Amino acid sequence: xxxxxxxxxxxxxxxxxxxxxxxxxxxxxxxxxxxxxxxxxxxxxxxxxxxxxxxxxxxxxxxxxxxxxxxxxxxxxxxxxxxxxxxxxxxxxxxxxxxxxxxxxxxxxxxxxxxxxxxxxxxxxxxxxxxxxxxxxxxxxxxxxxxxxxxxxxxxxxxxxxxxxxxxxxxxxxxxxxxxxxxxxxxxxxxxxxxxxxxxxxxxxxxxxxxxxxxxxxxxxxxxxxxxxxxxxxxxxxxxxx
Numbered sequence: 689x690x691x692x693x694x695x696x697x698x699x700x701x702x703x704x705x706x707x708x709x710x711x712x713x714x715x716x717x718x719x720x721x722x723x724x725x726x727x728x729x730x731x732x733x734x735x736x737x738x739x740x741x742x743x744x745x746x747x748x749x750x751x752x753x754x755x756x757x758x759x760x761x762x763x764x765x766x767x768x769x770x771x772x773x774x775x776x777x778x779x780x781x782x783x784x785x786x787x788x789x790x791x792x793x794x795x796x797x798x799x800x801x802x803x804x805x806x807x808x809x810x811x812x813x814x815x816x817x818x819x820x821x822x823x824x825x826x827x828x829x830x831x832x833x834x835x836x837x838x839x840x841x842x843x844x845x846x847x848x849x850x851x852x853x854x855x856x857x858x859x860x861x862x863x864x865x866x867x868x869x870x871x872x873x874x875x876x877x878x879x880x881x882x883x884x885x886x887x888x889x890x891x892x893x894x895x896x897x898x899x900x901x902x903x904x905x906x907x908x909x910x911x912x913x914x915x916x917x918x919x920x921x922x923x924x925x926x927x928x929x930x
Contacts, residue, residue: 692784694815695791696798696808698822699736702899706828711820714791715740720783722748722776723793724803726755732918733793741791748790750776756873756917760850769806777810784815795918796825801848801869826867828898829920838865840928849874849921853881860885865925872917879907887923895919 697714700706707715715721718741725731731749753768783790798804798819811817826846830837838844845863847856849870860866860881868878871893882888891907895916907921 690787691816692786692788692790694780694784694807694811694817695789696794696804696817696819697791698794698797698820699733700823701796701825701828701897702732702736702902703828704736704740706823706898708820708822711822712740714820716742718742718745718789718791720746720748720788720790721793722750722780722790724750724752727751731793733795736795737793748779773803773806773810777807780807781811781815794822797822800824825897825918826869826920826922829894830867830922830924832894832897832902832904833892833922833924834904835924837867837922838925838927842925842927844925849878853877853884856881857884860887860923864927866891866921866923868921870917871915871919871921873915875915875919878921882907882921882923890923892922892924893919894922 695714697711698708699711715737721741723731723733725734734749753772754765758765780790780792792804792807794802794804796802798808798821808817808819842864844865844867845859846867846869847859849856849868849872856878861884866887871878879888882891889908893905893907893910893915895903897920
């Protein structure tokens with residue numbers, strides 16, 4: 689029996705029409721489909737492919753043991769996630785050893801801040817892994833604003849909202865164009881950092897980029913409400929142009 693293959697399939701920013709032809713083909717012929725989700729949730733990646741995978745496909749929801757319940761600095765955080773990824777990788781390898789191909793659903797691009805990377809590092813060299821790239825969520829977000837993100841020689845910086853406030857402010861002040869990801873409960877910290885860097889008035893927030901419930905708002909005009917974790921803040925470059 690020949691071994692199966694594990695596919696890390698990028699789904700793009702959220703609109704199924706923005707998937708690659710290859711991703712679409714793999715999904716419509718899938719026998720085993722794995723995806724990440726919070727316990728009790730359907731999972732954003734799984735929602736994107738509703739109606740695309742065969743009804744008889746066997747699904748493997750990989751439920752995070754922890755997300756924001758304990759701080760990143762708590763040693764238990766890495767311990768829990770490390771054990772989780774190890775277990776998931778073992779289950780995928782077992783399917784591959786049985787000759788089965790498995791599609792792992794990945795929001796955005798599999799190699800861009802995604803959970804699949806942690807499986808990939810545990811599986812590479814052990815099984816045949818194929819990664820299908822995709823449009824990133826940040827590309828979907830800046831396109832939604834209706835303005836180019838960079839011009840001429842602009843330098844683009846991508847930051848995580850989980851960074852310390854002073855680190856955020858310093859890096860924000862040193863770049864031309866900016867993307868801030870992983871917002872959620874970090875929104876007030878990110879706002880303060882943008883203000884310190886002098887770019888707050890140029891910032892936009894995009895929630896659910898390229899999804900049916902997408903919103904695009906000038907950050908300074910956004911209502912104070914719960915901000916989704918996967919919101920993205922955009923500051924456009926103002927660089928050289930003809």
